[in-house]
Amino acid sequence: MASVTLTDQQRMRIEELPDDYRMIGVDRSAPLVRKPTGQIMRVQQNGRLTAATSTPRAQPDSASSLHLRRLEGTTQAVLATLRRSLVEKVQPTRDGLAREAAIAFDLNDDQRALAIIDEIAQTVGISALS
Numbered sequence: 001m002a003s004v005t006l007t008d009q010q011r012m013r014i015e016e017l018p019d020d021y022r023m024i025g026v027d028r029s030a031p032l033v034r035k036p037t038g039q040i041m042r043v044q045q046n047g048r049l050t051a052a053t054s055t056p057r058a059q060p061d062s063a064s065s066l067h068l069r070r071l072e073g074t075t076q077a078v079l080a081t082l083r084r085s086l087v088e089k090v091q092p093t094r095d096g097l098a099r100e101a102a103i104a105f106d107l108n109d110d111q112r113a114l115a116i117i118d119e120i121a122q123t124v125g126i127s128a129l130s
Contacts, residue, residue, distance in 0.1 A: 009047030
């Protein structure tokens with residue numbers, strides 16, 4: 001699982017942001033924050049906030065396709081776990097989520113599938129599951 005090391009300037013900028021700014025993920029080595037207005041900002045290496053913009057691509061690259069498949073699989077696993085809890089009244093567990101993730105990602109390794117969910121969760125600002 002890849003992790004991002006922030007520069008001192010990025011760390012300081014994030015610490016001084018108002019409480020109504022929310023960390024929502026990381027794009028390469030730049031943390032992304034959402035302003036109260038909804039605008040997404042990138043925290044540059046030097047600590048400057050800049051508007052996060054994307055340029056449209058004719059075709060998604062393989063990394064984008066993989067990320068999208070992982071997002072979809074994570075959504076499927078989490079919603080299946082939530083549905084079982086609400087509808088079937090099955091207590092949600094780490095093992096249950098790992099099993100649903102393995103099904104969603106078509107993997108034989110529940111723990112690898114859970115690690116993928118953990119990676120996706122961290123990109124949207126949710127701390128590690130472990």
